[in-house]
Amino acid sequence: MTGLLTDAVWTVARRFPTGVSVVTAGSGPTARGTTVSAFCFLSHDPALVSVCLRRRSKVLELLRAGFTVNVLAGNQGSLARRFASRERGTDQFDGVDWTPGAAGIPRLVDTVCWLDCLSSQVIRVGDHDLVVARVTGIGADPERRPLLYYAGALHPLQSEEP
Numbered sequence: 762m763t764g765l766l767t768d769a770v771w772t773v774a775r776r777f778p779t780g781v782s783v784v785t786a787g788s789g790p791t792a793r794g795t796t797v798s799a800f801c802f803l804s805h806d807p808a809l810v811s812v813c814l815r816r817r818s819k820v821l822e823l824l825r826a827g828f829t830v831n832v833l834a835g836n837q838g839s840l841a842r843r844f845a846s847r848e849r850g851t852d853q854f855d856g857v858d859w860t861p862g863a864a865g866i867p868r869l870v871d872t873v874c875w876l877d878c879l880s881s882q883v884i885r886v887g888d889h890d891l892v893v894a895r896v897t898g899i900g901a902d903p904e905r906r907p908l909l910y911y912a913g914a915l916h917p918l919q920s921e922e923p
C-alpha cells in the first residue's frame with residue numbers, strides 16, 4: 762500500500778466512532794495502563810473480547826497474567842489522555858481513583874463498565890497485536906454514559922438512552 766493510501770485509510774478511520782477504554786495490567790509497581798479505542802466484543806458464549814495494541818506497547822508484555830478493560834465514562838477524558846501519554850518514569854496511577862481487582866490489577870472507579878480478561882490468543886496484525894481474551898469477571902454502572910472517540914477528539918455521549 763502506498764503512503765498516500767495509508768494516509769487515506771487513517772483519514773477515514775478517524776471518522777469511525779468508538780468507545781474509549783483503558784486496559785490495565787500488572788500490579789503494584791509493575792502496574793500499567795494504556796488507552797485503547799480498539800476494544801471489541803467478539804463472542805457471547807463463550808464470552809470473548811479483543812483489544813488491538815501497538816506491538817511496542819509497554820502493556821502487551823503484562824497481558825499474559827490477565828488484564829482489565831475499563832470502559833470510560835463521558836467525564837473521564839482526562840484519564841483517556843493520561844493513559845495515552847508516553848511519558849515514562851512517572852506513576853501512571855498517581856492521583857487516579859482505582860481499586861485492586863483480580864490478581865491486584867488496577868480497576869478504575871466510576872467507569873461505565875469493567876471486564877476482567879485472560880488472554881487466549883495473540884494474533885500478529887501488521888504493526889499491532891490483536892489479543893483475544895476470555896472474560897472472567899464483569900461489572901457495570903447503568904447510570905453512567907460513555908466517552909466516545911471521533912474525528913481525533915473525545916466526546917461525551919450526548920443523546921438520551923434509546
Ligand SMILES: Cc1cc2nc3c(=O)[nH]c(=O)nc-3n(C[C@H](O)[C@H](O)[C@H](O)COP(=O)(O)O)c2cc1C
Pocket residue numbers: 781793794795796797798799800813814815817818819820821841842844845846847910
Ligand atoms: C482515544 C485514544 C485511543 C487509542 N487507541 C489505541 C488502540 O486502540 N491501540 C493502541 O495501541 N494505541 C491506542 N492509543 C494510543 C496509546 O494509548 C498510546 O500510544 C500510549 O502511549 C501507548 O502506551 P504504551 O506503550 O504504554 O502502551 C489510543 C490513544 C487515544 C488517545
